[in-house]
Amino acid sequence: MTVEKAVLKVYRYNPEKDEKPYYREYEVPVDQAQTLLDALFYIQENLDPSLSFRFFCRAAVCGSCAMKVNGISRLACKTPFKPLVERSKGKPITVEPLNFLAPIKDLVVDHDKPFESLKNLETWLEPKKPVPEKEYRVSPEEVKSYERPTNCILCFACYGSCEAVMDDPKYAGPYAFSRVYRYVLDSRNDEEHKKEMVKRAMEVGDIWGCVQCQKCIYVCPKGVRPAEDIQNVRGIAAEYGFKEYPGVKKLQHFVDWVYATGQINRLALPEEVYGVDPTPLINKFKERGAEVWEVPKPLPGLIEFRDLILEVMKEKKPHLDIDFHHVRKIDKKVEEVFNADVCTKITQHFEEKKEDFFTRFWKKVSQFLGAS
Ligand code: SF4
Ligand code: SF4
Ligand code: FES
Numbered sequence: 001m002t003v004e005k006a007v008l009k010v011y012r013y014n015p016e017k018d019e020k021p022y023y024r025e026y027e028v029p030v031d032q033a034q035t036l037l038d039a040l041f042y043i044q045e046n047l048d049p050s051l052s053f054r055f056f057c058r059a060a061v062c063g064s065c066a067m068k069v070n071g072i073s074r075l076a077c078k079t080p081f082k083p084l085v086e087r088s089k090g091k092p093i094t095v096e097p098l099n100f101l102a103p104i105k106d107l108v109v110d111h112d113k114p115f116e117s118l119k120n121l122e123t124w125l126e127p128k129k130p131v132p133e134k135e136y137r138v139s140p141e142e143v144k145s146y147e148r149p150t151n152c153i154l155c156f157a158c159y160g161s162c163e164a165v166m167d168d169p170k171y172a173g174p175y176a177f178s179r180v181y182r183y184v185l186d187s188r189n190d191e192e193h194k195k196e197m198v199k200r201a202m203e204v205g206d207i208w209g210c211v212q213c214q215k216c217i218y219v220c221p222k223g224v225r226p227a228e229d230i231q232n233v234r235g236i237a238a239e240y241g242f243k244e245y246p247g248v249k250k251l252q253h254f255v256d257w258v259y260a261t262g263q264i265n266r267l268a269l270p271e272e273v274y275g276v277d278p279t280p281l282i283n284k285f286k287e288r289g290a291e292v293w294e295v296p297k298p299l300p301g302l303i304e305f306r307d308l309i310l311e312v313m314k315e316k317k318p319h320l321d322i323d324f325h326h327v328r329k330i331d332k333k334v335e336e337v338f339n340a341d342v343c344t345k346i347t348q349h350f351e352e353k354k355e356d357f358f359t360r361f362w363k364k365v366s367q368f369l370g371a372s
Pocket of ligand 2: 063151152153154155156157158159174175178219220221222223224226
């Protein structure tokens with residue numbers, strides 16, 4: 001019986017010897033490996049003892065064997081080999097080190113930078129003052145609330161997949177913000193220290209740089225959901241009243257414009273958030289023939305929509321107050337552009353337009369039927 005073999009195309013690089021990285025292909029018998037980590041061991045033990053990779057627990061606990069497999073960050077010890085071979089459909093399986101981390105040798109990368117980020121964001125527990133004489137009691141509900149981010153094993157698979165890390169060397173990384181969130185939820189932590197962590201997440205870690213691509217959620221081997229934790233920490237920043245930060249201003253901008261018109265207004269955003277004149281941007285759009293809505297068309301049914309927003313915010317996000325002073329200014333612009341009183345006429349205006357559309361459409365259909 002012939003043994004099925006898979007080809008692994010492995011990234012090789014020894015900065016002390018090689019001018020540049022290269023790939024080497026190895027044939028591994030599929031029945032010799034349960035996991036990708038076993039396949040790497042097979043190579044090291046039988047084909048090429050110089051291959052370097054990191055591992056420890058072999059059970060998806062220590063986080064040391066994260067690498068890029070066919071372009072996606074994975075734990076080698078948690079990647080079953082046969083299904084991987086089947087998914088690769090006869091093509092070589094590419095194995096590379098994680099992105100964005102300095103190479104040490106072959107698949108081994110330097111973890112210092114992401115660990116440094118955790119220190120810089122002070123992601124730890126500072127006991128509440130005064131320190132209680134007895135032990136802290138933490139309810140099961142509270143433990144549940146931060147169970148998911150606590151499951152992070154610092155494998156940095158998310159870091160190696162992150163769009164924000166790719167664009168911004170200052171960006172701390174998904175795992176780091178999950179950790180901030182975890183310690184902000186912890187009732188044993190000192191309130192001032194929680195605020196400091198959130199402040200650092202903004203100032204040192206650049207948390208507003210996250211583009212919400214969700215890749216960190218997709219690749220995490222432990223079910224941590226950093227993209228969601230990031231949104232939560234951003235909300236907490238607003239809750240703490242850090243209103244001077246561009247990200248919080250942006251949040252406020254969204255709340256006000258959505259409340260006023262039902263939509264965000266990207267053209268007003270540079271001015272309201274960064275104090276930058278948007279005219280050159282608007283002119284550029286116009287030059288290219290794009291339709292520019294300096295004020296977005298309010299949604300039909302806007303008044304009911306406003307009531308709904310107020311209700312939701314009152315219950316769930318009381319800290320994100322609608323800035324009514326700002327909203328009135330937007331209303332005024334809407335009135336000028338659409339020649340309608342926001343509180344009554346806009347809704348009617350759109351309802352009438354909708355009726356017009358249906359009447360015209362029906363007329364056309366009738367004409368067509370009459371003509372045939
Ligand atoms: S959602 Fe944010 S943190 Fe997660 S990978 Fe994308 S940019 Fe990075
Ligand atoms: S969040 Fe998930 S992918 Fe990121 S370091 Fe933690 S365990 Fe790894
Ligand atoms: S060897 Fe520990 S997570 Fe893979």
